[in-house]
Structures are given as structure tokens and as C-alpha cells.
Amino acid sequence: MEAVDVVGAGAIGVTVGYALLAGGVPVRFVEKDAHKVAAGNRHGVRLGTEPPRPAEFLLFDRWQPRPDRWVILCTKCYDNPVVLERLNPRIPLLPIQNGLDPALEAFPHSYAGIAAFVAQAQQEEPAARITRRGPLYVGRRHGPEGDGPSRGNGPDHGNGIRRGDGSDRGESAAALVTALRRSGHLHVRWKDDIRPIQAAKLWYNAAIAPLATLAGVDNAALLEHPALRRLFIALLRENYRILCQAGVRLGWLGPLPPPLVARVLRCRPLVALLAPFFARSLRGTYCSMSGDLTRGRTEVDAYTGALLHLARQAGVPAPLNTVLYELLQQAAACRLRPHPVLVEPLLSLLSQKGGHAVPHPLRSVPNA
Numbered sequence: 001m002e003a004v005d006v007v008g009a010g011a012i013g014v015t016v017g018y019a020l021l022a023g024g025v026p027v028r029f030v031e032k033d034a035h036k037v038a039a040g041n042r043h044g045v046r047l048g049t050e051p052p053r054p055a056e057f058l059l060f061d062r063w064q065p066r067p068d069r070w071v072i073l074c075t076k077c078y079d080n081p082v083v084l085e086r087l088n089p090r091i092p093l094l095p096i097q098n099g100l101d102p103a104l105e106a107f108p109h110s111y112a113g114i115a116a117f118v119a120q121a122q123q124e125e126p127a128a129r130i131t132r133r134g135p136l137y138v139g140r141r142h143g144p145e146g147d148g149p150s151r152g153n154g155p156d157h158g159n160g161i162r163r164g165d166g167s168d169r170g171e172s173a174a175a176l177v178t179a180l181r182r183s184g185h186l187h188v189r190w191k192d193d194i195r196p197i198q199a200a201k202l203w204y205n206a207a208i209a210p211l212a213t214l215a216g217v218d219n220a221a222l223l224e225h226p227a228l229r230r231l232f233i234a235l236l237r238e239n240y241r242i243l244c245q246a247g248v249r250l251g252w253l254g255p256l257p258p259p260l261v262a263r264v265l266r267c268r269p270l271v272a273l274l275a276p277f278f279a280r281s282l283r284g285t286y287c288s289m290s291g292d293l294t295r296g297r298t299e300v301d302a303y304t305g306a307l308l309h310l311a312r313q314a315g316v317p318a319p320l321n322t323v324l325y326e327l328l329q330q331a332a333a334c335r336l337r338p339h340p341v342l343v344e345p346l347l348s349l350l351s352q353k354g355g356h357a358v359p360h361p362l363r364s365v366p367n368a
């Protein structure tokens with residue numbers, strides 16, 4: 001198939017780009033970081049302990065996207081506006097990002113991906129490693145009742161993707177998915193409507209990322225430390241209330257369907273029983289936001305900000321998210337070093353609601 005442009009050679013861009021190369025698709029990486037561009041052109045791109053693969057690297061400033069090439073957008077959401085400025089609706093776009101970014105939502109595009117694996121990038125090198133395996137979901141942004149692309153009246157491509165969107169994008173999207181599957185590096189699941197998966201990822205992510213980032217802990221600590229776990233579960237419950245009352249459909253992401261997850265979250269003994277099982281698989285994995293606090297910018301607007309927007313629209317109280325949003329904005333503005341005490345105001349809020357005081361348990365959380 002035609003070459004594709006992967007914009008952002010970080011954790012997700014490198015992982016997906018490497019898989020495409022392995023699946024036989026020529027990839028051009030577009031990067032802002034000149035060191036990465038130079039290193040990539042010299043040594044190629046690396047995924048874990050796999051051998052490096054040669055690829056073309058181009059500086060973002062010199063990039064001119066073309067209508068015959070897919071753009072796979074793998075930057076953080078806060079970098080979207082500068083990238084979108086270069087695009088037009090004729091250029092096929094596949095963002096693989098977390099959260100709901102208003103700038104991206106307003107930009108016409110028919111497909112999106114959601115990474116349910118965790119990856120970590122290397123600084124100044126186009127290299128990444130997968131720290132927790134999981135599927136890459138790819139799909140259309142409109143369901144059977146939507147704009148027609150997935151009404152199911154076109155022929156199946158043999159991989160679950162149907163033609164029939166009035167353009168040839170269905171076939172080239174199918175070719176992308178086929179190449180990614182062929183690579184053997186990623187487990188790719190096709191979704192006729194990706195939006196419920198995006199919403200479910202937002203549900204979990206808007207609890208994991210801001211807490212782990214502020215506290216400076218790995219993802220497992222949110223389940224292992226009792227005070228952090230209490231916060232994490234309370235936030236997951238608030239996020240669920242917001243999404244449900246705002247009428248957002250949640251997809252099945254992970255081992256349990258959303259209503260069952262919500263029931264488990266209401267039952268403390270069950271959470272305590274299941275937590276070690278989930279914590280084990282998250283140990284040593286860091287959320288993608290974790291390095292962003294000290295750089296002064298995070299994706300909080302696309303996570304907590306998006307939830308607060310939905311909460312306002314639906315008239316749902318969102319006390320934890322309101323405080324969390326402020327905490328993250330302030331911490332990023334001051335480039336604070338992450339520390340468990342940064343989430344203490346949330347714990348106080350929870351104690352007030354529950355009517356019983358919590359001492360200062362967070363000082364004992366080992367800080368990463």
C-alpha cells in the first residue's frame with residue numbers, strides 16, 4: 001500500500017510505525033525533535049529488543065501532508081492545533097490518542113484508534129518498548145445509525161471492515177489494519193464504531209493519568225496503596241456517573257463489561273479482592289502523562305476538562321474532577337515535581353463527603 005505519515009515519533013508513534021514497517025507499509029515519521037529525526041535517519045526505528053528498521057524521518061517544519069497518504073496522528077492532544085493547521089479534510093487522518101480534544105473533534109475525520117497497550121518512549125531516540133500488552137482498537141467514528149460508513153451494506157474485506165462509505169478510504173483503512181495484524185507486533189481489533197471504546201478509555205484514563213501523574217507513582221500504586229486506591233475508585237465512580245448521565249455509550253474495554261465494572265466499584269471488599277490481580281499487570285508501567293508535569297503541559301483538558309464539560313452539560317456534580325482539574329493545572333503551571341502529597345486536597349474532599357477524617361497516609365507512599 002501507499003506510504004503513511006506517522007506524526008510524533010514517541011511511544012505510540014514508534015510502536016505503531018514499527019508495526020506498519022514490519023507489516024510491509026513504507027512509513028515516514030514526522031517529528032518536531034531534530035535529534036530524533038537525525039537519529040532515525042541514521043539508525044532507523046526500534047521497538048523493544050527487535051532489530052532496528054530503516055525508515056524516513058522528516059522535521060515537522062518541512063512536512064507537507066498529501067491527500068494520498070494516511071496521517072497517523074500520535075502526538076499529545078495539546079500539540080493537535082499546530083498539526084491540524086497543516087491538514088485539510090481530503091487527507092485521511094487516523095488519530096491514536098487518549099481523551100477528547102475539542103480541536104480534533106471539530107476536524108472532519110472518519111477513523112480513530114485507541115491504544116489499550118502501554119508503551120514508553122526513549123528520549124532523543126526513535127525507540128519505544130511496550131510495557132503492558134493490550135489491543136489497538138481501530139474503527140470508524142460513526143456507528144450503524146451514523147453517517148452511513150458502517151451500515152454494513154458493502155462487501156466485507158475479510159477482516160470485519162466493510163466498504164460502503166462512498167469513498168475509497170474503507171479499502172485503505174482495511175489495508176492498514178491488515179498490515180498491522182500481519183506484523184505480529186500488535187493485536188488489532190476493528191470496531192464499526194470506535195466512539196464507545198474512546199469513551200471507556202476516557203472513563204479509566206481520566207482517573208489513572210491525573211492521579212498517577214500528580215502523585216508521581218506507577219499505575220499499580222493506584223491499586224496497591226489504600227489511600228490512593230480510595231481516591232482512584234471514587235474518581236472512577238464519578239467519571240462513570242458523568243458519562244452515563246451525559247448519555248455517552250461506553251464500550252467494553254478490558255475483561256469486564258462497563259455495567260459490571262460499575263457494580264464492582266461499588267463493592268469495597270470485591271475491589272480489595274481484585275486489586276492485586278490488576279495491580280500485578282500494571283507494576284512498573286507509567287502513564288503517558290507522567291513526564292508532562294515538569295514540562296508545564298498535560299493532556300488534562302482532553303481528559304478531566306472533557307469530563308467537566310459533559311458534567312456541566314448534563315447538570316451532574318463533579319466535585320472530584322473539579323478539584324483535580326485545578327490541581328493539575330496549578331502543578332503544571334508551577335512545573336511541580338510530582339509527589340503523593342499533591343493529591344491530598346482530593347483526599348480531604350473525600351473525607352468531608354464521607355464524614356470521617358483521614359490522617360496523612362500519603363506521606364508513606366513511595367514516590368517514583
Ligand SMILES: NC(=O)C1=CN([C@@H]2O[C@H](COP(=O)(O)OP(=O)(O)OC[C@H]3O[C@@H](n4cnc5c(N)ncnc54)[C@H](OP(=O)(O)O)[C@@H]3O)[C@@H](O)[C@H]2O)C=CC1
Binds near residue numbers: 032117
Ligand atoms: N504511551 C502510552 O502508553 C499511551 C499513550 N496514549 C496516548 O497516545 C498519544 C501519544 O502519546 P505518547 O506516544 O505516549 O506521547 P510521546 O510524548 O511519547 O510522543 C509524542 C511525540 O510527538 C512529538 N511531537 C510533538 N509535537 C509534534 C509535532 N508538531 N509534529 C511532530 N511531532 C510532534 C513529541 O516531541 P516532543 O517530545 O519534542 O514534544 C513526541 O516525540 C497521547 O494522546 C497519549 O495519551 C494512549 C494509550 C497509551
Ligand SMILES: CC(C)(CO)C(=O)C(=O)O
Binds near residue numbers: 098118205208209219
Ligand atoms: C496507561 C494508561 C491507561 C494510563 O493512563 C494510558 O493510556 C496512558 O498512559 O496514556
